[in-house]
Amino acid sequence: MSQDLTREEHLAAIKKADREYYELDDPVLADEEYDALRRDYIDKYGAEDLNYVPGGATGDFDKFTHPSPVTSLSKWTKGVDDEADLVKKVEELWPVVIQPKFDGLTVVAYPNADGSCRFVTRGLGGRIGEVLPNFIREYEGPGVNKSGYAVRGEVYITQENFAKMNEELMAHGDEPMKNMRNAAAGLLRRKERSPYVDYLSYVCYELPGEDVTPQEARQIISSHTEFKVTSMQELASPNSALEEIEAYYDALKLQNTIPIDGIVVKSGQRNSLEKFGFTAHHPRNGFAYKALSEKFVTVVRDVIWQMGRRKATPVAIVDPVEIDGATVTRASLHNAAMIKELGLSIGATVEIHKANEIIPQITKVLEPGDTEITLAVCPSCGEPLEEINGQQFCNNPACDERIAQDIAFVGSKDVLNIDGLSIETARKMVAYWKEQYAAVKPTYTILFSFTAEMLAKLEGFAEKSAEKLYNSITAASQDVELPRFIKALCLPGIGTDVGKILADRFGSIEEINQVIAEAEEPQAMLQEINGIGPKTAEMLTSNKFSMAVNMLQRHVTIAPYAKQEAPAGEYAGKVFVLTGKMAKPRSFYVELIEAAGGKEGKSVSSKTDYLVIQDVNSTSAKAKKAREVGTQLISPEELENMLL
Template sequence: MTDVDYKKIPIAELEAEIERHNRLYFVENSPQISDYEFDRMVEALRRRKPDSKVLHDIISDISSSAKKVRHDRPMLSLDKCYDDKGALDWAAKFEGGIVASPKIDGCAVSLKYDANGKLFQGATRGDGVEGEEITNNVKFISSIPQKISFGKVEVRGEIYMPLSVFAGFKDTFSNPRNLAAGAIKQKDPKRTGAYNLSFFAYDMIGSDDEFENEKYKRLKTLGFDVVEWKKIGRNEISDVYKYFLSRRDSYDFELDGVVFRVDDLSEQERLGITAHHPRYVIAYKFQGDSGTTRLIDVEWSVSRTGVITPVAIVEPVELSGAKVRRASLHNVGIMKELGLSKGAKVVMMRRGGVIPNLESVAEPGSDRIEIPDRCPSCDSPVEMHDDFLYCTDPDNCVSRKVGELYHFVKAAGIDGFGEKLLERLYHEGLVTDPSELYELSKEDLLGLERMGDTLADKLIRNIDASRNILLADFLKSLGIRELGKHAAKILAQFGSVEKIRKLSEAELSDIHTIGPVIAREVVSGLREKSALIDRLLSHLKVEKASDSGPAYGWGYASKNFLFTGKMLSMGRDEAAKRVEELGGNIASGVSKNLDYLVVGDGGGAGSKLAKAQKIAADGEGLKIISEKEFLEMIS
């Protein structure tokens, strides 16, 4: 297959696609592309815009109504590779052995035990900083011990559905991960128990172990199920990867790769972490299973941005235990390059072991696939830009309008309104723009087919709960091009919608990380949506978050920073980059113009510290802070 050339896609669209697929995977449990394809998108963005906020954002899977739990230590993502070279390049950065284990395609969770060894808290990964409390639910998973003979400790691992259990659900659920993700969040914990989920432990925080392999041994003695693991040298990486790949079908769980961890915990500490992943662990992902089937047809799907995307409809084919019936073709250019025709025999692959992708044509079909010249949703003319097909009448396109409504309810945190329900409301003329959601009555909802009294009450409550909305969320909910989460939180520092609406392009362009492109789109978008904004403001109380300053409209922007000594949480280059992303400056040396000298907690500060202490003693404004204090400033 010819892969999508992400170098040709505008950066803003690439960022939006990455955010969308993050949400589909973590929030909606309905991924549409493979891990492999997603990682290609991320790598393309990293090369073209390495400071993009999207690269560091972690999407939360927490329901807006759920109780949140803050993790003592972030539950970060894993860095990934897809070949021996990537894994060996990683292994060249440290000394010592490696622990290898299968990468389970499940749901990462944290379990906390008190000083008496009693389980008192369970939480999902969430956005890595905060998770959703699932304490009562995990107590109904038999492989999670309720009491251990250790004391105060945190155990992390993966909740999953065994394939032998999933066999009874295959006709109604596409894969075991999605089912497990929903099962652990059941309001009635007993229902969680009915799904017969299992748990594998892979980390233990609070023990005195010095090596990763010792953690695995200790977890097993404490009564936890532990994944199969091997202690290896770097020259064994390729062989161990092949070993787990060859045994993939023998396990009673979905696995989509092999996880390699640095064995020596002191070496892990030296390597540290980035804002996204720990440097001491990497996931070597499987490329995926393949199979052949017949292409029945190509459907055309319209997004809220007006892009019309081809979707392949195929005869059901089983890949990695899941039946595949459709797959995105990404854009018209890809479809043309594949040479697709109806009835063609095609090769499907679950790249990364999860998401179906149409790879190639094995045998041509007889019927040509026509590219539409009119929008499949509103029958308006279409336009082709590069390889992408666009609807030309956004104001009257049903799919696009429903997409905008769906974007709004997600950004505003209104639970219960899926695309199908919004489409029904739109067709009934009840909700044609987001402001009309706040004019819905229970009677309006009860007029819909299959709408009961209880559900109608719940939906109205969810709408009412969103009437107080944070300014950043309000701005993001408008669906203005380039006004994503990052830009919205920066603009929220102005304190009110009216102040932001009065900003000129020039004023916005001068804001660090905004620039002329975002400024132009934001000013234009606010002008175009002026009437909608006025209508929404008549229903909503927009609030500025009291704690939003340090993270985005940073309270230390324009200040001069310098780092000295060994940092334990991240490298000094990483810390400097974080400061610049937030609007601060990196000084070239210690002087009276320096505002903050950050001293790494690992020691070895040297002459910079001595010079800074002298300047500070002379009454200048220079402040000497610890690494811990710095982390609090940027968190």
């Protein structure tokens, strides 16, 4: 697919896929298509532009510089790379052990004096990670890592817990998570502890920077820490290496309990790090075996649309195919943009593929079909849907499904945590309300107007169960934490973190209102807060926000909140403008700046703190302007030294 692209388009396609995968939890490309895209790029243009780590530090959490870089292994891909090469590599590294390669989030546990740990992500280039504010409860507290070593492991979610979590999310009207790998990152990279963090597992396998054998690392981890340690197998002979690796991989795949995306192959020699050294990016004392995941061919018979809280998501109904012992009849399409990108129509013969996802995705159209896929109206209310960035939304505030989804959202664990309030119950509440109170248009706050008697009239409820739900609603509406209250407003753009950010900064709704009322430029003031963008600032200063607050305050009381401001780094909020040609890709420097809490500015003004320019003595217009307004001129090398 990359042959027809220009260099810029090709690079942009890779970055888009990075963003979809790491930031949006919404991957459009299959893993091997992504790998192929990168491989083709490197073949044509070299690896320099790709010298960044996708999903690097985001600037939201405290940074931590790894004393030894957290390295990644080079890959050997079955069906792409030469099999003789694999045998040769194994011979060099002999004796060799193999371990599962988990498809999760890499986290290093740095021990404190009391054996409690600081848990840090891999981050930018494996050098600067983020300190996770929350971790799996089992491993929080003292005495967990008494080894004295930093221990590297992988956080992942089991197939079973993934299904359980998604069931709960859907029962509350939330969208299920699509990808097991992203579940770990998505749950841990939140300021506020998600109730699902404890569904995650952590398994360890390495002591970063220590030149010990895999067996020694395993021994230290299992006897001096509370962490689980990965399984391991020694290979019998270099000549049967590929067979042995594949048998090991197949056995793990067959168990189908943990997400793996390959096999780690490591030298069991003493001092192997010193002996084999490093390439530019990878240690040479091991590599990762990757298998292309299997593909299946089927025919698309229909496309149905499932309504989430706002978004309509397309799902393809396909002719049944057997995959991993299960009959598959649905394939995920993610959004309307993907339908367009694939050129999909009903009747099309397609290739589908299943990685570590519950429902497989369509990766390619082999033969076009005959019927165009259309969606003009909301499947619930019949109003036209609005397309924003390739996604379809129902923006009708009177849409029954939307109201029901909001009710279930407010009841979910992350918001008011109302025990026993499912999406089905929410739908019944909306239907009952419309039947009984035709004159009063329902909104999600009808939830708080239901009495036990009213609930008892809903289908499937008896006096006792109605009483119980009524009591949970009443209890959940008292002394609500401020971040949860803000989330419960059900306003677009006021998502997971905004409530927490506002609460930490202002401490109360009254304070938020007052500060907004008194600010000369309230939107600009709000945007100076890290994590608040222009759309959110606009929403917070709108009538819609104050009306939603008033409405919810009639039903819900807020508990006092202790505000706290996060300590800011030296470069937090500083504005950097980059200009001219530089030794490394621009994106590399931008990521460094953002990781340090700084911002990239587009043009030089009195608000610019630094102009990054190769020749600091340049007489270009930008450089002159910078000197005029007192902006400091620094070279990219100085920038690196400053921020790394």
